[in-house]
Amino acid sequence: MDYAQTRETLSGHRARIEALRAEMRQIQADVIPQPVADYELSRPGGPVRLSELFGAKDDLFVIHNMGTGCPACTMWADGFNGVYDHLADRAAFVVSSPNTPDVQRAFAAGRGWRFPMVSHQGTSFAADMGYHRNGGWQPGLSVFQRQGDQILRVSDTELGPNDDFCSAWHMFAMLPQGAAGWFPKFNYA
Template identity: 65%
Template sequence: MKYVDATRRLAEHRDRIAALREEMRKMQDAIEPQEVADYSLATPQGEVRLSALFGDKDDLFVIHNMGASCRYCTMWADGFNGVYDHLASRAAFVVCSPDAPAAQKRFADSRGWRFPMVSHQNTSFAADMGYRAENGSHQPGISVFRRDNGRIMRVSDTDMGPGDAFCSVWHFFDMLPGGAGDWAPQFKYR
């Protein structure tokens, strides 16, 4: 297919994706929120309640991260670091993993991450939110919560994985001949 024809067709696909995202946005607004418990999570400074993570915001993003052993979750978190200020201007934002708080801090410091982290280690939080498989493995995703008259309501969630809308790396690679191919993220490159 000629370049001009292909780019026109790709633009049409992108327009359809944008229209579908608008439909999804409307559906999202119509979801009946799910009340959740005020979980106790861990930080290097001690326990913190889910309700405290909102700070002065009404909305809270919780990133379900598989921890320092996952190269993919690390790549996503590296990207969140770049948009953290933008996200935090609208809603509270925290990354939550099964790693112990001290291990989280060491890893976050080594990556230069600026966002807050909490540990759900020894809690049912990840499982209750649907981000722990029956075999015990943790799964990546995002839960969004809203404060509502003293209650914590989950208003949306989605899983994460290669090609999703939350990691631009895949979308850049989609523009290359052969896409990502057999590429996989690494903790360090050379």
């Protein structure tokens, strides 16, 4: 197929993807929220309740990060760092991992991360949200809303190659060979 035909075919596929996304947004808008407990997590200043992470916002993004041992989770967090101000203008945003607050703080400082972090170590938070399976942590995103004294989970999704939350994979998909076996690293020196 020549370039013009390929471009036209791909444009048609992208239009179908956008129509499917519109359908998904409508399904999401109609969800019956899941009540969740007001978990006690930890941060450098001490314990913090899930309800406190909302700050002045009614919506909260929680990134379920596997911690300092995962270069892929680190790449996602690097990307979130770049859009943090935009996200935090609309909703509260926090990254949660099993690492201790001191380990998180040192790792975040080394990467230049600006977003808040909490540790779910010693809690059932990540497991209850579905992000601890088969004996290991899983990456994902949960979205919560605060309605009065109640915390509701309104959506969640797993994070991984080709998801909607890391542009690198979509950029690689534009290459004829795709990612070609590439996997994120902590450093590229």
